[in-house]
Amino acid sequence: xxxxxxxxxxxxxxxxxxxxxxxxxxxxxxxxxxxxxxxxxxxxxxxxxxxxxxxxxxxxxxxxxxxxxxxxxxxxxxxxxxxxxx
Numbered sequence: 490x491x492x493x494x495x496x497x498x499x500x501x502x503x504x505x506x507x508x509x510x511x512x513x514x515x516x517x518x519x520x521x522x523x524x525x526x527x528x529x530x531x532x533x534x535x536x537x538x539x540x541x542x543x544x545x546x547x548x549x550x551x552x553x554x555x556x557x558x559x560x561x562x563x564x565x566x567x568x569x570x571x572x573x574x575x
Contacts, residue, residue, distance in 0.1 A: 537562070540562065541562065541565065544562065544563055544566035545566045545569050547566075548566060548567045548570045553567065554567045
């Protein structure tokens with residue numbers, strides 16, 4: 490016994506590593522889930538972009554964010570208005 494756990498037999502450990510084969514139906518379900526997730530992510534990005542653009546225009550005018558209370562989105566928008574490092 491090691492670390493309070495009884496050792497596994499060879500037969501049991503081999504059996505636990507086997508996987509059931511993916512059927513065609515499961516593969517199709519995986520593909521459709523991936524498409525739904527991508528569409529959901531795209532919709533969120535499309536909603537986020539105008540907000541970031543509005544914030545960048547405000548920061549481009551020279552008004553810095555309140556760094557102590559700014560959201561990550563505000564800090565990201567502010568960072569886009571900064572000159573590139575050399």
